Every structure is written in structure tokens, then in C-alpha cells.
Amino acid sequence: MEFALTEEQLMIRESAEGFLSAKSNSAAVREAMATEAGYDSALWQSVCEEMFWHAVHIPEEYGGLGLGYVEVAVVMEQMGRRLLCSPYFATVCLGVNALLLAGNNAQKTKWCAEIVEGKTATLAFSGGGRDWSPNSVTAQYSIGAESIELNGEFHYVVDGHSAEILIVAARDCESGQLALFVLPADTNGVQRKWTPTMDQTRKLATLSFDSVTLPRESRLEGNDLGSILDLARIALAAEQCGGAQAILDQSVAYVQEREQFGRTIASFQSIKHKAADMTLQAEVARSAVYYGACVAQEVLAGSDGDQHVASELSEAASMAKAYCSDAYFFNAGSGLQMHGGVGFTWEYDVHLYFKRAKSSESLLGDGAWNRERLASQLLDGEAAS
Amino acid sequence: MEFALTEEQLMIRESAEGFLSAKSNSAAVREAMATEAGYDSALWQSVCEEMFWHAVHIPEEYGGLGLGYVEVAVVMEQMGRRLLCSPYFATVCLGVNALLLAGNNAQKTKWCAEIVEGKTATLAFSGGGRDWSPNSVTAQYSIGAESIELNGEFHYVVDGHSAEILIVAARDCESGQLALFVLPADTNGVQRKWTPTMDQTRKLATLSFDSVTLPRESRLEGNDLGSILDLARIALAAEQCGGAQAILDQSVAYVQEREQFGRTIASFQSIKHKAADMTLQAEVARSAVYYGACVAQEVLAGSDGDQHVASELSEAASMAKAYCSDAYFFNAGSGLQMHGGVGFTWEYDVHLYFKRAKSSESLLGDGAWNRERLASQLLDGEAAS
């Protein structure tokens, strides 16, 4: 057991800090978020070609770097700090994870190769509503002799209007059995509509599948949507943790400069104590993220992983997502308060973090939802879904 | 509409302040709470003979002062400030209310007279557990030709081991229909056992009824236990509000004196802000209490009362009890923190308030319980029980 970043992981963090502070500054974020796609494709290209972040945890046999999930978390944390607008979360933390967990060898070989080449992907599952478990899947499939037909709607699909590869969840129209499918986004019968959002730094879309016909090999071998979502929760938590840290740093810098009543407002004890509480949130969030990432790593290692550690996935994911959701929202709200009137203007960046904190809180289940999921593991002895 | 105390009500408050600051000081409270009865009977006698508080809202026709429930709340608030150990709550806010709401003329005449003379009373209903609604009643009755037989257990009975008159709730052993009965505490078959409590300033008991035989006229005409408990909630909230104010006052006085790091700790902004938050709690609690007392007053006025206002009883009671429970606990906890190490000693009075705050929170339903009750009124359109 070793609960600290390795030298190599520290180097990845440092290079991510450097790259993002240059490439994802306030102006870049504002420009990207104003577009429908929501990201700068040239920047995405350099993420893929220079940094190779999109392939961090794709095994070497499928063309990736073969690193672990801790490295994914390290990168996501830094992206969260800089509000990077990119298809990273959708492609890597939803798409790649789905392929790695549910694909057979042929499927992983084919689709990971496309992603390594720079194609974007996402996962569509929810039919809408407040539930973020696999129970939220309402789309249906029926398997014919030669092909599969898919029908239904998918809501809140991250980057769903721009992703090039879709992985979708649906239920057998008779048995209700869940299955996952992978398909090119331009398949016939797939309609995709951008749904503008309050947080403009992450784009959502609604997808409608009307008699979409797929070859039988598009059905992924596995169907453990629950674990795929848990891996995504941990990555999202890492991003939230980075955001929570960034808003703390920016707010402390602001109050150190800002004078009122003849002194910097950083010298007021109530401001100091607020900043201390934000520090606690960010620190504990970080522990939650790295715990979750370590567990995820063992899950992704499959039979080579420590099964005891891997068995904690749903618990670790819900803890990380619950804690980081609340921490980010608390820090962003407190940061906005510490900025006073200017935090309320479009011009300052605080509101971008504040909105991102809210949208991230809701995505994949908020604190209360994840705590109830934990509670049912602790108190009811139920398996989490 | 007039939402301020009248001159007469202010006078009652002032005389209560004077009486209690002389009679219910720290030494008196500590002496009384160490006894099994839990109160000083000489002091109770002077409450009845000099102050006549026990008869405040008993109508004049039954020998009381005929004042309203606002006056009861005024007195309870002051008792809460001074942690008065007395059978007032049990006798007046449970016993008298039960008689006034459920008794017929003969029953009110007989039993109010005994109370006016100085006898103590209480209400026993819960068969144990977390629910504080009439659903918690588990004792049973059966009505014979000449008499009634009662069997069962009552838990958490305030002053149940010392009260001279008992009003008890039970269910028809066949129909489950609720009824209320009044009886002398020394009736055959009634066993009463003091159950020592963490908060020593209010005593609880368990009562066991084993084939208790009562005359038919001991059954009260009405059976609206829900409303009786709501009246008690409002009175208890008044007491909590007084406690919340007292602990604020004492804590502010303490931090003004106490020096650390070369200055009074009252000069630290975090301490000031804590005190400000406590002030908000105490002030809003007071508004909740007086709103509740005004509603209670219209309920007790029966057909002479404003029916529209009276219809808000369960809502007003749950709001007052929920808000004041949380306010008192918050203030007592904060006050203990503001006192630092000495707040942790038996010698200082803070812990007495802290424990009283907890026991009052739990009694008749805590904040969460009462909020859920409110929610069901707001969201489910159910009648509260």
C-alpha cells in the first residue's frame, strides 16, 4: 500500500498544469463555451497528439499508454482547475471505460484504435428523470437474425451532439435485459439535438433513436453499466476536486488584494475561516478522489486486480461523487460570496466555476442520491445498482 | 391583527422574570434535579399560590384566570430561560390542555378544580419508539357495562411518577378506536417507575397498567389527542425559545469577560458571528412561538375562535417545535463551544442547558420528524395525525 502519487504521476500533474494554464485560460474557455460544439477542436487535437491524455489508461495492446486510473484522475483534476472545455470526460471517462469494461477483444481493438486516433465518443443511457442508476434506461432493443434494432430516447448525453462514436444502453423489449451497443454517431435513424445548458462549459444533448439498425457485433459483450457509471463518477469527482481547489485559490488571491474598511478583507476572521473550511473541503475531496481512483484501477485490471479492493467500487464511487459534489458547490458558493459584487458579473470567472459546480453536482447523482445509495449498502444489505 | 405582546402580557413576563431569577437560580435547579421527584414542592406551591401560573388559561368558570395561550407561552419562555424544575409543563401544557380539549363540562369542572387547588397532572400516551403521533398509542381499553378496564404500557411520561392525576390514551381492544381517560394516579393496578434521564431537569417515567378498572365517567368525551399534543408542542417550543435566549445571553456575557491572546474573545469575529447566528435563531424561534400561541388560542376558544386561524394548528405546532428544537440545540451547542473548557465541567451551567436542549428536541418529535409532518401537509394533501 502506498497512498501518494509516484514520481511519474507527479510529472504528469506538472505537465498538465503547464499545458492547461497556457491553453485553457479564461479567454479560451469563454470562446469555446460560446460555440455549439463546446470545445476547440484544434486544442483537442493537441491534447491527443502532444499530451496523449485521451489514451492514458487504454492498455498498450490497444494502442494506449497503459497507465492507471490514478493518472486519469490526475489529469481530470487539472482540467477541472482550468475549466477545460473538451470532449475528454465523454470520450475517455464514459466511452473508453465502457469499451474496456464491456467490450470483447475485437470490440476493444476496433474502437479503442479509433479513439486513439482522435475520434470522440460518449455514453448515452438515461431516458430522463432524477435517477442516475441503470434503472434510468428506457430505450429498447430487439435482436433479429441478422441485425439489432434500437428505439428510444436518451437524455443528458454529455457531448452527445458532437461525439463521433456512441455507446448506448437499452433494454430487451421483452425481457427487459440490459445491453450496451457501440455505433458510429452518423448511423441512420440517430437524431441528435444540442440542449443548451446553464453551465455552458459542458454540453448536453438529447438523442432519439428511431428504428436504428445495427450489426450484431455492435452489441458489447458485457453489460455492467453500473460499474461503467461508477468509473465515470470517480473521474468526475476528480474534476470537481480540481474545481474546488481552483476556486479556493482564486478567492484567497482576491481577498488578499481587496481592501475594505481600511484593510484587506483577507484579514477578517470570517473570511479566513471560510477559506479554512474551503481548504478542508478541497483536501478531503482529494482523498476521496485518490481512494476512488485506486479502487477503479483494480477494477480495470480485471482478474489481475486486487479483488478485495475492486469490490469497493460502488462504495468508493458514491463516496467520491457525494463528497466532491458538495465540496465543489460549497467552495464555489463561498468563493462567489468572497468576491462580493464582482463575483456576480459575467466578466469575472467565478460564475463559470459556480455553474460548473452545480451541473457537475447533478450529473450522475448528487450528494443526497449517492448517500442514499451508500446507505442502502450499509443498512439494507442490497447490492447497489 | 396585532402581533405584539399587550401591556398585560408584558407585565406577566416581567413578573415571571423577577420571580424566577430569585427562585430558580443555579443552586435551586441543581438541588431539585438531584431528587427523584425533580422539583421543589414548596416552590411549586408558591408558583400556584403566589403566581397562579398553573391556572393561567383555565377558564374562569372552572376557577382559572381565563387568560389565553399567549400568556402560557410567555410564562413557559421565562421558565425555559431559568431551567425551572417544576411539574408545570406536565400539569398545564399536557394535563389542562387535555381536559380543556376533550373533557365535558362535568369533567372539566371536577378535574380543573383539583388542578387549581395545586394538584399535578400529566398525559401518558406513547407505547415507546420513535413516533410521536397518536399512532404511538398501544395501551388498550375495553368497556364493560359498569366499568372500563385498561391495560398496557406508557413510555416517556413527563413527571409520570409524581403526577397526582393521569390522563391516558388507549385503544379499543377491538376497533382500535382511540379514547382518553382521566384517573387519580393512585388507582389500583397502576405501576409507576421513574426512568432516570441524561437531562436531569425534566423527569420521565414508565407506567404499567395491569387490569386497571375505572368508572365509565373517567372516559373523556373528546379524543383529539393530535390537537392536545400540538398544544403541548407549542408550549414546549416556548420553553425552548427561552432556553435558546438564555444560553445566548450567558455565552455573550462569558466571552465579553474571557481574555485570550491578549483580548476578550468577544472581539474575535468568529465569536461575534456565532453569537449573531444564535441571535437569529432565538429571534425567529420567538416569532414561531408567538405565531403558534396565537393559533392555539383560537383553538382553545372553541366555537368562539377564528376558525381559519385555528385550522392552522398542526402546521403551526410543527413549525414551532421544529424551529425551536433546532434553534435551542444550535444555541446550546454553540454556547458550549464559546465557553471552551469550562463549558465541559459540571460546575458551569452550560451543560444543563445543553442537555435540556437535547431532551426537548426529542420530546414530541424532533426537527426532522416535524418537518416530515409539515411536508406531508404540503405535498401529499394528507391530514396530519
Place this chain on the structure above:
Amino acid sequence: MKLSFSAEDETFREEIASWLAVNLGGEFEQLRYRGGPGDEHMFAHERKVWEQAMAKGGWTCVGWPAEHGGRGLSIEQQVIFHEEYARAGGPGRVGHIGEGLAGPTIIAYGTDEQKKKYLPGILNGTELWCQGYSEPGAGSDLANVKTKAVLVEGRWRLSGQKVWTSLAHESDWCFVIARTDPESVRHKGLGFFLVRMDQPGVEVRPIEQLTGTSEFNEVFFEDAIAEDILGEPGEGWKIGMALLGFERGVSTLGQQMSFQNELNEIISIAKQNGAAQDATIRQRIAEAHMGLRLMRYNAMRMLSDNSGGAEDSAALVYKLHWASWHRNLGKLAMDVLGPDSELVESGPYNLSRLQSMYLFTRSDTIYGGTNQVQRNIIAERGLGMPKEQRPQ
């Protein structure tokens, strides 16, 4: 102390309710429930026409003394007025700064001539007011006034900048606190000026807020002519503070009624989308309902003060209470909507009423004295705790 209204008051309730039922229709129908926080800039012109219709019915300035043209209503009847206005969905009052702040201040400190000049425009809804209090960089430190007033040939001329001024574009007048004595510091040497907005020396620049809209403005004064000074030079702080006192008046009850409309919408959504079955949401809705009801009784206690002192605390905590409550309501609204809370109604950034409210509530704990400043005030003025030290 009692809650029920007298028969006379109930008659009054019918009067205002039926007037609104008749008059808040037709061209004004579209104004129902509009113009609240986060929506203040919408339908400004139409709401000014509505203000004049209100005036014709005798429903402006209902709390002003009759001798100054008001209706001289009792507190109870003012409560009823605000209740019924909100129940009917009456739009946010564009005249509220004139009616609630400028007017009462002019009544208290103005000369007879000033009263004659300014009050009628407020009473008949033809002249709107805005406020020039905050300055950039001053924040909650209201005494940190840099705007200067210089007497040139018998007229005061103002130069400086104010910020967070709502309805500045629509307003005819602005009251401005400015420094009359250039040597003075902080709350000394200030004057309270009444300034016509339509003049070359006044420029209004909208501030784009986090909602993407611009209710608030910066107002730049460059040698702008002040039409009048209220009181004497040097009395600006005293008058300004008195004005802020009026803010805690009966009109807070009107604000509560618009809160109630928001809460009703949230409850109705919760019932529709299933959030009402979620136990933690249920707790929070109950909490919100409680908070609002108790805010009402706290305000009534504050308005009915007869106990000399003890009730002052009810007034001191009022801002902290409603601001924190409203901020929580904003969050609750989003959590009741769940994932749908992210979806904006149309266009690139047309927020719904609740989304806009949610974002706006984050300013409630900042403007008019932050929560931190409010807590200082409660501790220092209410509890007698030591003042914050000022560094030398």
C-alpha cells in the same frame, strides 16, 4: 397579541382584491408575476404604465401619510394590501424606489418646496427613481464614498461613479450620496443629492451579470448637475442611513409574497416530477415553507414593536434571515428540477424564471450589506460586542 383580522380589515381586503381582479387584466395581463428579482428589467415601460393605473386607483404609496398624498393605511391594511397584490401576481413595482425610499426620505428631510416638487411624480407613477449608493471598490463599506460634489455658481455638481443601480435607464431621478467636503473622510462631509438622470453629465452603462442579463448598471457622473440637496451638506450620512431604515418597512412583506409565489412554483414542480417523494427534498421544502412563514411573523413582530428594545433584534436579523433563506430556496429550486435544472428554455442563454432566481439569489447575501456585515451589525449593535478594530 392575536392573528385574526378585524371585519373592517377584511372589507378592505375585498376592496383591493376586486380592484386588482378588474384592473390587472387586458394589456396588463402579461405583467402578472413578472419583474421580480432577476426579471427586474423586463417590461419596464409597460410596468410604468401599470404604475400609473395603480395611481389612478389610489393604490400607490398606500402607507404614506394622507397629508402627503398617501392612503395612510394601518400596518394591518398594508399587510393585506401586499398579500393581495402578490396573490394576484401583481408585477414588480417599478416605482418602489420612489415610493419606498426616496419619497419617505423627502417627506422626512425635504423642504415644503421639495415635497411639492418631487412627491407628486412618485404618487402618480410618472417619475421613477433609482439609487446611487454603492461605489466600485467600496462594497459593503458604504462610507467609502469617492463621488465628489462641488458648489459651482450656486449649484452642486457631481463627479464620480456609482454601481449596482437597477432601473437606471428607466429612471427620471437618482438620489446620490457624494462628498461635499473634499477634506473629509468616511461618513463625515457627505451630502444627499437629488439628480435628474436625463442630462449630459450622466451616463449609464449596463453591467452584464452572471445571468447574461443586465438589470444593474454603473452610473457615471461627470460634472452632473444636482437638482437639489436634501438637508444640509454634511448631513448625507444621517439621511442615507434613515433611508436604509425605510427599506426594512412594510414593503418587505411584499417581497415575501413574491417569495411565496416562487415557493409555490417549486412545490408544484416537485409534485409533478416526483421530487415530492424524495425524503431529503421533502425536508427542504418543509424547511423553506417554515422559513418563509416565520419570516412573515418576524416582520410582523418588527412592525408591531411595542416592547422597547427587545424587538430590535427581530429587525437586526431580518436581512440575514431572508437573504440566507432565499439563497437556499434558489438551490432547492434547482434540486427539485433535478437534471432538468440545467436545460435552458430557449436560445443560447434564455434562463427560466427559477434559473434566473437561483443565480440572482447569490447576490442577496451580498448587496445591502453582506451576510458578514449583517452579522457584525447584530453582534455589535444588538449584543454590544466589540467593534472590529480598524488598523492605524
Place this chain on the structure above:
Amino acid sequence: MKLSFSAEDETFREEIASWLAVNLGGEFEQLRYRGGPGDEHMFAHERKVWEQAMAKGGWTCVGWPAEHGGRGLSIEQQVIFHEEYARAGGPGRVGHIGEGLAGPTIIAYGTDEQKKKYLPGILNGTELWCQGYSEPGAGSDLANVKTKAVLVEGRWRLSGQKVWTSLAHESDWCFVIARTDPESVRHKGLGFFLVRMDQPGVEVRPIEQLTGTSEFNEVFFEDAIAEDILGEPGEGWKIGMALLGFERGVSTLGQQMSFQNELNEIISIAKQNGAAQDATIRQRIAEAHMGLRLMRYNAMRMLSDNSGGAEDSAALVYKLHWASWHRNLGKLAMDVLGPDSELVESGPYNLSRLQSMYLFTRSDTIYGGTNQVQRNIIAERGLGMPKEQRPQ
């Protein structure tokens, strides 16, 4: 970064687990789960015997370097040791102040002779230590030391009063910070003394706490002889601060394990009495579970620090985190018990383990630096924000 333990570590786990299974029985059976917070004064003698049994097995001072008689365990194995000790219900260690505080400080600052004199008694569990830090009226202001040390004929003699000393009656030694330079103020001019408790100049008076019990004491020194001074006169503050640093060591993991036992009891009650069906209780239990797990990973991050600086914050927030968490756990325990939480087990005031824990947790946010002081430290040391002004 990885979570799984090596095979070697797992072997070690079996070793300690089976030692405990064999040895924590018989006369020691009654000590299981005893002697925790709120229970520290119970079975003091029996627990001292247990301490000696531990020593015989080689299980005291497992983190000390081998050269000083310790077991020199790696961080991982220390983690395992504490996990297994707690899992077995090992009683609160009466030797923990010697093992965790006095010993490491003597190792760091003592002369060879002092090490030879004091370490063996700690290692073999025969000599217990208590601490003399806090003084009445000083509270969190540790530099406000009034206890005096005067050199009389070559020996330091102490006069003054310390407070909040646990296990003072049972202890053989006390370390005391006292002022060696009577002209000095605050953290200058202090010395760090080792004092024998059994002498005429030392008097122990129990403090009755809100639980009705007396874990803590006041200790009065009147011309008491200090057996030794650690370091030089004037170095007391430096050594004292270093000692406090040891408090944040691996032993915090042991504390967490006793928290886990408390939480387990609460969960088991909730399942029995129906509280586990209450949605708000469910949220709080999940929150408590999360908080404790994350406290563990926060501590491991703090202990595995290799990132130079960034991880310091994990250490700075640690006290605030656990103290606030534990306080909430106390309240949760009572709310899970519901109305039964009021009923005391027997006699006039024999509190149950959870009741006692609940009341005791209110001191967690006070001793060892209040939550307020912790927040100052985080803001000033962690974030570089301005220090509180000291009045002149």
C-alpha cells in the same frame, strides 16, 4: 499510488491478529472496547497490566526505531497494527501519552542518559505519563504559560497549575511546560520539564465533567522538583510544538478505529430500532461512514507525504475534520436512539457508552486547539492569510 497490501504485510496482519486473539482474553476479556473517550478513567489498573502484557509480546512502541527499543514498523504495518488492535476491541492504551508523545520527544531531544532513564519504563508498560500543557484561563492560547520554574541549588522547582490532565492519578511522570525566565512573555523563556508525580509538591484534583465523571484533572505544583529538563531553558516552546506534531502521527489511525467501533454500534442500533428506515437518518449514517473512510485516506495521504508542500494541507485540516466529524457522530448516535437516548442505563447517572461519547465529543472541538484556532492555523499557515492582529 495503490491500496492493496503486500503479501508480507498480510502475513504481519495475521501475526498481530492471532496474538490478540490469544492474549486479549481471560482477565483482559472485560477490557475489550473499554477505555475510549469518555471512558478513559475506567479499569486504569487493569489496563496498565494489559500494557505490560503488550510489552512482553513486543507490541508497545511499534513505530519507534529499533535502536530505541521499538519495532521499527513501516507506516503500512503500523496501519495494520492499529486496524487489527481496534478490530479485536483492544482497550484504550493507558500508555499512549508515553508512547505517542513523551517517548518520541525524548528520543528527539533527550540526552543519551535521559533516553536510558525514561524509555524503558514506556517500552515495558510500567511507567505511565501524563501531560501538563493547558493552564486555567489560557485555553487554546498555549503560549500563555504562568507556571514558573526556578533553579534552586541546581534543581528546577515548579510552581503553578495545569489543567485538563487525563490519567493524572495513574501516571508516574508528567511533562510540563514552565517559564524559566520570569521576565519573558509568551513563547519565549519556556522550559520543557519531566516531573515525577509521586512527590509532596504535586497535587491532583479531579475535575467533574458534564458526564458526572472525572477523566480530567487539575494538577497543582508547589515547589515541585523537576527530575529533568529536556533541551535547554528557553527551548520549551520548540520542543512542545514538536511534541504536538507527534500527535498527528500514525496513532490517529488507531483513534479512527475506535470511531469505527462507535459507528458500527450506531448502525446496529439503527437496524434494530427502525431508525434505519428513516431517510434523514440514512443520509446521516452514510455521511458519517463517508467522513470516517475519507478521514482514513486523508491520514494516509498525510503519512505518505512525498509531494513537498501540497500535502501539508491534508495535515493542517486533520484536527478540524475529525473533531467536527466526531461531534456530528455523537449527535447522530442520540438521534438514532431517538427518545430512548434520554434513558440512562442504571443508577442516578450511569451513562451508556454512546451517551458518554456524545457528551464527550463536545470537547473534541475545544481541546488541542478549538475549531476556531484550527481555522486560523489553516488560513494563516496553509493559505498565507494575515495573522490576527494583537492589540497593543
